[in-house]
Amino acid sequence: MLAYIARRIVYVIPIIISVALVCFLLVHLAPGDPLVAVLPADASQELAAQLRASYGFDRPLPVQFGLWVWKALHGDLGTSIATGRPVLGEVMRAVSNTVMLAITAAVVGFTLGLTLGLIAGYYRNTWVDKVATSIAVAGVSVPHYWLGIVLVIIFSVQLNWLPAVGAGPGGSNAWSWDWTHLRYLVLPAVTMAAIPMGIITRTVRALTGDIRSQDFVEALRAKGMRETFVFRHVVRNAAPTAMAVMGLQLGYMLGGSILIETVFSWPGTGLLLNSAIFQRDLPLLQGTILVLALFFVLLNLLVDVAQAMIDPRISRS
Secondary structure (H helix, E strand, C coil): CHHHHHHHHHHHHHHHHHHHHHHHHHHHHCCCCHHHHCCCCCCCHHHHHHHHHHCCCCCCHHHHHHHHHHHHHCCCCCECCCCCCEHHHHHHHHHHHHHHHHHHHHHHHHHHHHHHHHHHHHCCCCHHHHHHHHHHHHHHHCCHHHHHHHHHHHHHHHCCCCCCCCCCHHHCCCCCCCHHHHHHHHHHHHHHHHHHHHHHHHHHHHHHHHHHCCHHHHHHHHCCCCHHHHHHHHHHHHHHHHHHHHHHHHHHHHHCCHHHHHHCCCCCHHHHHHHHHHHCCHHHHHHHHHHHHHHHHHHHHHHHHHHHHHCHHHHHC
């Protein structure tokens, strides 16, 4: 097991380097001057050159990349062009909000997805299976930003049960674990949970149905094993694949929530990326993408290790 974990960690290192390189190049290949947002319209060439030198934009791209990686390894992701504040502080505040939203959505989506998938897989080709499958297809098919707008219209505008935007009263971003603040988490979490719920339901349904048709399940029943014991074996055999899917979906929720956070004005990395893109804030854009990519890579590493712990065949292969 330790050798397997060591191999996975070694494999992650070039992936992280490649992610950092792609992130750096894609941002710099985008058209436009990032200093337009802070330079006055009548700025002189000397002022523009001085400001470009202060941010390191006057150096060759390989030098910029090397310096950026070196500073990032020491916890310095640069300074935001738009706000003048350290990028790391801006990103970590947004990451904490996104992680809270993603974990809440994951609890809702994964719980519903596993429950519906197991029920549909155990009762295939019945009305229960058709209902669960319909819910899963609807969850996958409906665009989440459209679902968010519909939920706001119903629960915020018409019923006035839940707040529409923000993370706290009066637009405050200071979080507290009470019902006043939790109300702001409900609609974006439900919206974000829809797609993972549908994907996991369909995956678990297919896994459960396939495993139940295998010979070892019939052998367990022939030995007189109780159905609860058989069910545990089915779940254990389906767990590695289901965990891989859940890990990917959690990674997507951490990194792909830009539309949902924009709809609900949730102060996470999605909203931060949105503002950084429109303001051409290169340091903030690079830092946010890098942190999200690292989260995704490390999350997949943890899923690989967890899979090997559940199914020893993976570590021996």
